[in-house]
Amino acid sequence: MTAVAVQPSLGRRFVAGLGTPSGAVFLLLVALLVAVVVANPNFADPNQLVRFLARTAPIAIAAIGQFFVIVSGEFDLSMGAVIATQVVIAGNVIGQDEAMILPGIALMLLVGVVVGVVNGLLTTVAKVPSFIVTLGMMLALYGFVRFLTGGAATGNPVDSFREIGRGLLLDTIPYPVIMLIVVGAAAWALMRAPYGQTLLAVGDNPVTARLSGTRTVVVKTSAFVLSALAATVAGILLVGYAGVHPSIGQGYEFQAITAVVLGGAVLGGGRGWVLSAAAGAISLELLFTLLNIAGIDATWRPTVQGAIIIAAVALGGVAWRAARKPSAPAAAARAEDPDPAPPSKTTTPPITTTTGEQ
């Protein structure tokens, strides 16, 4: 006789899901979209929307990459430097030579893989905290690339390569949007696949994962590789969109982490939805657009961004703790709840324990 309840219906799970921080970001996304459209009705034009999406694709893809690392319990601060590196490679290696496009892309992917593997192995095998590893990688990459190029990339790569970040499929849908959809779908599938679940398990408890036969070194390292590859894709899109410049990619790591956290993932690992990370990134861009439309000085932008992430994370935590309180009157009776549980490691609906007979 089992006492295990059946899985709740899809609809109920959907509604329950929206209540979690990872689900709530989609509500935030919709709300911001509505606000932007109200403020600037032009924005509702599908053409505009799709262009906006194209513009946010690089950061959304970067956020997806960062998600894999964060959910495995680590940080990747080297993302922006990887993007900058790839941009420089695009300019210097591909340049104006169409024949170099494929070798160039291959080189960029290889560089991405190498960076990810080095980050991953230093974190897992050498046991250096990933914050430090990727900080070091960031310094080293920025320094090395600029050292090699004397700080200046040759120039924009050939236009046919830049089409990836600039062009439209059938004159309607920008390639970056397609790329975002493909990456998003792949990431979603990956998180549902055994690999993604194992990644979650490694983030939750690496010891358990190892004793379950998980190659934690391989799994975590591959998360770093995915992150570096996402940065590579973002770099390819950005160099297409905007051309070569040393400042491209700067700050992307913090932007991506912000997006992932806004998407309800928990720093420390084990929890979060990958598409929420992308939604977090898009929400952030929508917010900036809104500020712009509202005529707020761009210099205030960091302030708003700072306030938003603090509020989002705090509210996420509060919402979760409120859900844990038994019922309204009882909750009122102990306003001061010195709950020992760590802030936001947990995000599921309440449980009830049924008693089984033997």
Add this chain to the structure above:
Amino acid sequence: ACSTDGSVDPSANPDTGTEQPAETQASGEWFDQAVYDEQFEQRSATFEGDPETPWLQYIDGEMTDTAEWATDEPMRACFANASISNPWRQTGFITMQQQAEALTESGVLASMEVRDAGDDDNTQIADIDYFISQGDCDAFIISPNSTAALTPAVERACETGRPVIVFDRGVDTDCATSFIHPIGGYAWGIDTAEFLIDNLDEGSNIVALRILPGVDVLEHRWAAAEKLLTEAGMNVEDHFTGADPTEIKSIITDALSAGDVDGIWMDAGDGAVAAIEAFEDAGAELPVITGEDEMSFLRAWQERDITALGPVYSNFQWRTPLLALEMIANGEPVPTEWVLPQVPVTEDDRDALIEANEGMPDGHYARFGGEDLPGFPDAWQNR
């Protein structure tokens, strides 16, 4: 003699003399009528010296007597550089290194020790103090990271009694042997604003793309331009871009979605291509644009044949400090304030400049003035 107070005679120090008691600046008020007027004049002033070597030209004025430093011995120069963190500085630094090499050949320089402060005031102060205390510098060259903060350190360098040459950005003291700089930011602002006003109708929409706030050299450019543009009845909105082309593109795209954009004003040229592309991607008519003598901008300008101007913050000024040292070694007087010419690139000389700089990377500056140095062109091409 060094003066420590901030109230330096502004006319002696046009580009930076506006660093008045800083409280007034806090409000973002960068405009200074007197300096503006002076630079307005200097744009059409006559420059002493050979126009073939603009890096040696200067506007007639007070000279510093350098007889006390005359020497036949090669000099050990110590250069405290703010950074080489942007293409303009990189190009200039290459020119400077090439110049140093040439002067070493000719026996003027024994060595040039360089310290790079990595954009940090504190590091640069430490660098200067190190140069002073190690004591084996025959002359100091300083490219200050910021104006007010470096003033005390420059004063300490002056106190050693050796020649001190300050270039690019100034400091709030007139103790330096020579302060070398192009005419200045207001001149840039006047040139560009006049160009836009001449080429656009009243009431046109102009988007100004600015790198970042708070840098005097950049702020002066905009202060002058904004004044003229608004006076001429233009609709201007300005944005900070961090020089990031992604950001530039987004700003233009948003602006185009809200209405027409007729003109683009930039305080540096290296993002101009992204701005132009944003118009192309949106299928909008290309604007009248002011960029810089940066190669990517000049090339884009040539390719698309737009209406444009390339204002210049003369990159060749990086040669001048070392050449000033040569003059000092010879005991020749040097201009106390050495104002270099600053001639915008127009459609007329654009093509010639592009040809002269064939093979140079984007991020190179057309008026870099190093064509006669021994390493040309490899040193600039293979960075």
Add this chain to the structure above:
Amino acid sequence: MSAVVGARPVRRRRLSTTAIVYLVLVAVVALSAVLVTAAGKSFFTAGNLAAILTLMSILGFVAIGQTLVILAGSLDLSVPYVVSTASIVGAGIMAQGTAGILPGVVAALAVSALIGLANGLIVTRLRVHGFIATLGVGLIISGWLGTSFQGSFGSAPPEFRTIGATLIAGVPLSTIIMLACAGLAALMLHRTRLGHHLYAVGGSAQVARLSGVRTQVPVVVAHVLCSTLAGLAGLLLLARTSVGSPTIGSQGGYDLMSIAAVVLGGTLLSGGVGSVLGTIGGVAIFAVLDNVMSVLEVNPFLKDFIRGAVIVVAVALYAWRSIQRRPPRFRKEAGA
């Protein structure tokens, strides 16, 4: 009884991490001296040592504070903006002259402490991860700085500036103040309840709570002290530069550099283990490294590369030895 507590193998006293940090420092100094001498210059001159010590002092202040915060299990990414804020506030008030020195110092430190309090309360009361909380607060302040101040602001009277330029027996006054702060911080950590509780909370907040420690207090205090120390760094920068600057903090990259120095000093990023003494060692390693790279005129871009590599390699070194291995019971490789 003896079977319970007696059977354990003899516990070897191992070299402490701090000792290793200082060994690394000695090695770095020795190597630097050799390299500098090989380049035909001298390392152990008064001027050069003063340069290194000066370089240490600013990062030192920030890193001491960062140590406290990291030990308590949090993180502070807002320090660069606190540094700038303190320099702005101090310079604004001191612009009136000598009479403004004391009020300027007090106000700058008070504002810094308030920012720290905000950080601490967001971390403890709103239960936002220190990374996010201080990133957010840093962004908030940077927006304010960027909007309200452009270019330098205010000024420091000459009397105040002497702090930045005074040497006592060849040691910059700023370094002496920094070392005094380090001493006080170490004393606080090891000799006060607060210090013990700070370690406890960083080690395990749950354990600390169940032991009756008010877990929020050490975290808040650590954040307040960290910001106050960052404020001191800002004031010192004010003394050196003579004007307030809204970007002076971000110019130095004090957020990531201080964290790197703390970790280089052997403190665990996850909290609960480490020392101020180690951090000073870490800061010194950075300073010597930077100094020797400057003396050797290493390409500035290569400098960043080397810095990054050194951070990772050094921390890998500590991590390698601190992987907790139980002492083996059987050492021989052949079966008995």
Add this chain to the structure above:
Amino acid sequence: MAAARPLHAPVLRASGIVQSFLGTTVLHGVGLELRAGEVHGLVGENGAGKSTLMKILAGAHQPDAGTLELDGEPVSFASPIQAQRAGIATVYQEFNLLVDRSIAENVWLGREPRRGPVVDRRRMLRDTQALLESIGAQGLDAGLPVRQLSVAEQQIVEIAKAVSLDARVISMDEPTAALADHEVSLLYRIIERLTERGIAILYVSHRLREIFDLCTTITVLKDGTHVGTWPAAELDERGLVRRMVGRELSAFFPDRPEGAELGEPMLELEGAGNGFVDDIALTVRAGEIVGLAGLQGAGRTELLSGVFGADPFTRGTMRLQGRETRIRSPRQAVRAGLALITEDRKGQGLSLSLSVLQNALGVVRAVFPGRTGAARQAAPERLAELALVARGLDQEVQFLSGGNQQKVVLARWLAVAPRVVLLDEPTRGIDVGAKYGVYEVMRRLAADGVAILMASSELPEVLGMSDRILVMRDGRIVGEVPPTSSEEDVLALAAGAEAEAAA
């Protein structure tokens, strides 16, 4: 030791305590009275609410309803510190020690002695040393970091900490869970000293023998309700179990299957060893359950982790199903058909914030991703077979009680159909009913031809379940005894000559 003492007035009285988590009430108006100098046993199945009640007394939880009285005065504790100040000390089920701090710092945490404004470190060390001596643990150096202590030593530090509070009431939540049988006697002596000082002890344990050895009064909880309180003398084991479980358990261990035949050797070790164990030779056959007995620290866990490749053997040979195999990582072990159920469920066995289903599929997904689909299909049924009690497959395992968590651990491993199962303390901290369930699973596996190697500190369990018993001491196997041996025989072997005197 259970001799009746004169009853004093209650020191601490709890009544009508109601506590709920997440809308589920786990204590329904429970009451309890503690008297000075008594050892009060608190028993009940897993999830009955024992730990929760203790945490309420300790001020770690605030009850939704109910009152606490200390010496007849109503009190309420908003935090652990208030409870401690009031004289209630607690030794929690999970260790609450800072592993990177010294014993002394741990003992005095939150109340460091001061001289003037500074902490008096010397006095801290001296007092701790004296304290350790007073409870009979003179071998421990108060300055040692806790990380270097064995589990038993850590338990002593926990108790020292409680004693140092000068508490009038000390609650202990399964203090012996991590101790081997003979080490428990040290605890007995400590508890005796405490009761002599008039301290009331609330004692939670699943080991009924301890309850009868120590307690004067016994309170039984079941599903968060108070079943009753009796003088220990009025109860026997059978009766106590009936009150706990609500029915009579016919036997503690499932019967051995009649005339079952042992199969081929599945796991053979010869001269195997690493840094922690040496010269290990053993054989486990298909269908056989081999018990590993030994004192705390004898090296049983190390032996299992050596077999499983977590601490790979560096010498000797291992054969699996007759084929020589070298296992260098847990992954290889899993692929070779091994399973390891660890002694530390929360730290090593489960992903606590993942769901029941995610945990149940953890091993399959990690090692045989191709079989995930089938395993997912089979999961609900397998969990049902194990009689898992949970709200749903998407419930996070951290909210399950210990017994149910162990069932999820079993489900994880059964999903990959292992041929050799290594069990380390398979019933640590789980109640009699759940224990029986685990034993049944073991029997069923053996019947299916699985080889089982089980390390346990509970001698009755080893004797009751094993077909053969290997005894370890100091990292070596020192002998083999049949399941018909007495506990004393096993202990004598495990402890060597030294312990024989004690036994």
